[in-house]
Amino acid sequence: MANPYPHVYLGDRIVAAEEATVSVASSAVLYGLSVYTVFPVHVAGAAHTAFRLDDHFRRIEESCKIIGIDRFATEWDFDRFYAAVVELIGRNMPTTDVFVRATVHVVESIPGTKVRGCAIRLSMFVYDAVPIVPQDGMRLKSSPWRRIPDNAIPSRAKVNGAYVNSVLAKQDAIDSGYDDCVFLDGNGHVCELSAANIFLVRNDTLITPDVSCDILDGINRRTILTLAAEDGIPVVERTVDLTELYIADEVFVTGTSAGAAPVIEVDGRVVADGRPGPVSQALRKRHSAALRTDTLHGWLTTLA
Template sequence: MAMEQYGEAIWLDGVFHDPKDANTSVMSHAIHYGSGFFEGIRAYATPDGPAIFQLKEHIERLFRSCAYYHVTIPYTVDELVQATIDLVDRNGFEACYIRPFVFLGTPWQALMAKDTEVHVGISCWQLGEYFEKGTGIRAKVASYRRVSSTMMPMQAKAAANYMNSQLLKGEALRDGFDEAIALDMNGNVSEASVANLFLVKGNKISTPSLDCSVLDGITRQAIMRIARDQGYEVIERHIGRDELYVADEIFLTGTAAEITSVAEIDHISINGGRNDVANELLGLYRKAATGHLEEYAGWLTYVTPAVAE
């Protein structure tokens, strides 16, 4: 990605920088030990200008992720919310993907250095489809397991956790698939490399419970609410691998993925690639994210608030 695709500015440590100048030392703690935390957020084009989807919820989760590792962010939630709004406005994007991130800088020499500086940055860029929507993607159950929360806090959106995701995704791509589905250490279905998983059977929609090494995705929570509002029974539970192959539908959710149907797993067609429920929920989700459903208006933070007449 060329640096100009990041727009005019990246916010770093309270200052707007030209993207090519938003740099850090190669001796940063994060580079040597993986001590970083991040969020992925979308801003959508709406009739009232760009609106950021569940911005405060994402920033609050960033603070929780850091808290697991005793990292203190030197800003408040409200300050980072405002910085994000200002960044999108400054770059003039109608719709974009936003990446707030926290990382430890220097000194790096000690694994648990007390005086290591905490840096905070925010970048944004225009993003199309993470997965092509339509007929559904092809997935495989990965040979690598999802890391257990007895080993690392999997509710933290920590950079180090995504080495596990890279192994999952890389294996899937090398084997000719679009995505990987991980099992947890007990053999229960966990999630995809960077997305939560849902299984449809009849009028019931199931998703792995959080004790299956699942990140409590913000899009996951939104889809659970939308589905329940549409009359579906939504259950968080343990899901066995064999249930995947006989589901009525499988779909993934995430900020980048939005709602993506899975048509095939391990070369087995999932009910002929049916995606009725996934398409229904995707349509409602995008209406909510673009300001067309009043009942979900509280999920949106407008970059340029409407001026009262």
């Protein structure tokens, strides 16, 4: 990840990046007890717009509720969150597109393994919008590490500590010469990548694992499903077998930090002819436009 911009939001004010710290004795450090979201901010001249900001705030709310971080709901609402984002962007004044990572940390000191009633602190920082995966064709490897199931650490909550699972799987893929991993569940069904949702196209139908398949219910995933439906592309959300990826006409992934990136190889098998396909290319173009110029869905929030 690129270094953060110089001004960071922490608690209730802007501080210098090097001063944005939490205690080594906090639950956030001791247990990875934080939840987060990342959203893009588009820059057009002096104007800044955030993509699906209300949905990203809702993601933090829901992640806190799932994990039991109860003080967020009493201390934060969308208006306060929006004002903090506006202040953060206004102080940093990015001139190119950026990502903002917003995190709720449980900062109670040495509380033991509990969460309710514990003190929290919100942090937000800005960094350059550099994709975390290749944009011209990814090579994926199915991981020997299984996706954490919903009844262990639920994937629909973006819990910082749970990303050890993603680190193990992606590092294995990198060590093996691939760009990223494909997570499978305990039954061998496809879940997602280390930090992106996955889609395949077969017989002109867009297919993706459903939300009961130990996946993050991704905001960009939902965006792609909406755009596909508007384009008249048949969409199926269901259980997906690994071998379906091997014989797919197209495979691509989505996520805030991944964009809408094509996949050209899975486990040494070339996807179709090894080039990004027409459906993924069309949806990628529409997704990119939605991030910057959407006027139909109300997905853009002006930061002013």
